Amino acid sequence: MRPIVCIVGRPNVGKSTLFNRIVGRRIAITENKPGVTRDRIYAEAEWLNKYFILIDTGGIEPYSDDTILSQIRRQAEVAIGTADVILFVVDGLDGITASDREIANMLRKSGKKVILVCNKIDTPKTPHEIYEFYELGLGDPIVVSAGQSLGLGDLLDEVVENFPEDKDTEYDEDVIKVAVIGKPNAGKSSLINCILGEERVIVSDIPGTTRDAIDTYFEYQDDKYVFIDTAGIRRKRNIDENIEKYSVIRSLTAIDRSDVCILIIDATQGVTEQDAKIAGHAYERGKALIIAINKWDLIDKSDKTYLEFEKEVRNVLSFVTYAPIVLISAKTGKRVNKVFALIKEVYSSYTKRISTGIFNDILNEAVILNQPPTDKGRRLKIYYGTQVGIKPPKFVIFINDRELSHFSYERYLENQIRQNFGFEGTPIQLEFKEKGD
Template sequence: MSKPIVAIVGRPNVGKSTLFNMMAGERIAIVKDTPGVTRDRIYADVSWLKYNFTIMDTGGIEPDTHNQMLRDMREQAEMAIEMADVVMFIVDVKQGLVDADYKVADMLRKAQKKVVLVVNKVDNFDKMMPDVYEFYNLGIGDPHPVSSLAKLGIGDMLDEVTALFPQDVEQEEDERPRIALVGKPNAGKSSIINKLLGENRVIVSDVAGTTRDAIDTAVTWDDKEYVFIDTAGLRRKNKIKEEIERYSILRTVSAVERADVVILVIDAVEGVTEQDAKIAGIAHDRGRGIIIAVNKWDLIEKDNHTVRKFTEDIRDILSFMPYAEIIFISAMTGQRIPKIFDVLDMVIQNQQMRVQTGVLNDILAEAVAMQQPPSDKGRRLKIYYMTQVSIKPPTFVIFVNDKKLMHFSYTRYLENKIREAFGFKGTSLKFFIRERKEK
């Protein structure tokens, strides 16, 4: 079950970002070595009670405007609405009901989405309720008063939002692995899908589902079925570069959210870029299996060092995911396209691999013997034991005497030892450090 997506929409200056930042809380400190995933924070993960979901901030919607930038922002908001399970429609009690609010409400009605109407900047519930009721006129449901600055009414609002999430009455769990192709526009994602579909051994069937799933494609290869999530689409010529990037990031978040394995497609001619690193960072944060497919390899002049040189560049720029598998392909000529499936199967297996606690602790003991745990002011880190608690991605808990002594680099060292022993190629590993008082 992928996490629900909640889009925050409304016209400019109604306080969307303040609300977004408040809900996102301090959860935004992404590990330092993941490049700019959230510099222009447009999404964040939120937990409320038993729910985990992703919120997306959209620029302000200016319903009719001739300004290109604002039109782009509106398109982006429309896209976020299309991808969302629930839309939070924010209005401003101080400015009252304005014409543009009606237009946004019409947009949401057309989209036939579940909407929670949030009236922001209500600093005094007693005095301001009559002004809140005015928003009933939008005809889009009950207005929920909040103050994102004073943090009032937030819990009730989140209860309303989470109550609208799709219930888990999914058709029987779909066991087929889901693969998202992500990457910059023009890297060749669609041509790869077309090539996979073009092979005679591939049977295409449309996967029915919500609009969000409209571009999922089932592919059968060697009697195994895979579902490919394509993130292409929605690109218009005269877009400002940043806008295209924000778009593709939005789409990427939504695709990665629903995938087991992510194939990052890199354009061999352009080489690996900062934007590739951003997109890779999203998949890494979400703990997905990762394959880097260098496409258009047929266009590269080669000598004995080309592959090595290119691999080094990738490892250098995507240094936070040394575990990612790299393959060199050409969607154009079909070179190594079948290999994608071999690598996929391996990564899927590694994502689901479980290691017995006994074996883990043997490796742990050996690792500790070879390199002493760090100490600070005469106190040394003691590692008691380690156990695997879940898969997809493989997740481990390490029990220690003092969390503060567990240096990031030592966790990294233990991860490398585990990888040496079990491979785990193509999947990230997650580690949680827990304290246990000494007996």
């Protein structure tokens, strides 16, 4: 297990900015208002060739009874419980607040290593106000400016020195990255909570509760996964708030960095145009895809219900006919275990390699069964083919003339490849080149 470093503090002290600086890219949404980060956001970070998991948390409001703020506080408490090192961020310009004192008391009780981080100090000279933070009893504060990237080296040196010796800090690439995508309120967060068996992601009946793309590292039957819960993707005309615009960008970015996408469709609403657009993003980026029909327990069923729904899915999402369909209820947990089996199956297809010899045997057989098209007396000739990549599988087929290659024959060859090699759940890419290119 990687060392876990957790960033905590009251709202608007720069936690998400610090998180983004350490991981080296903009993952957490940053906005100059409190309460933007709501869930725990995970990302892998590295310093001095030591890899660790960094967690950003929502701002802790110790004295608030608001429902969302209470859930944010609970998410932060769970993160603190799992952390090896805690970065307690305070605003070095504001001085100590009552919330800072209350959070410091909570952290002392945790028994974890706590590093006090005084943020927003943009000048080389340390201001006198910093010394009042010794009152919190958490040792020497480390002065940084997350916005200006000042002091981060000293901070990270202190972080890695406090990693437990039994933690694994080596690089590990054998991780399956799974993005859970779909419209708002389709049940994406509920599915992840059901898989993990805990309230990992804040769940609410209010659409738009999840704002960031949230990474959860998880091991199951010797396989390692990263589940990425994404903010629901709405139609453009329904996006008004700046933060929600950022959420859509994060969702598309989450698709980019995933291997497998699970498209959650709300069974009570049917398959919509927006579902097709979201699936289109995964298709265009060449990602493996699983279609999960959620809330199936709420549907009035007959012996034809599934067949009719499947027909609707295949009609609306005709460009991803390779994607398997699973009927689930994230609320009750019904058939959620099948999701894991499908993830492994489609990931295996996504990374499958076919030897050149076997591929050309199938290619030659396909040509014999259905001769290539002709145009003005000239026939398309297929010389040979080879696989040149995975994620998704990509094949190059060498021919005599690209102008003789027709879309319908290319689709026929793709179908023959799928029929012989499977490739369920993953797109495959065929590139036709003239011999000598």
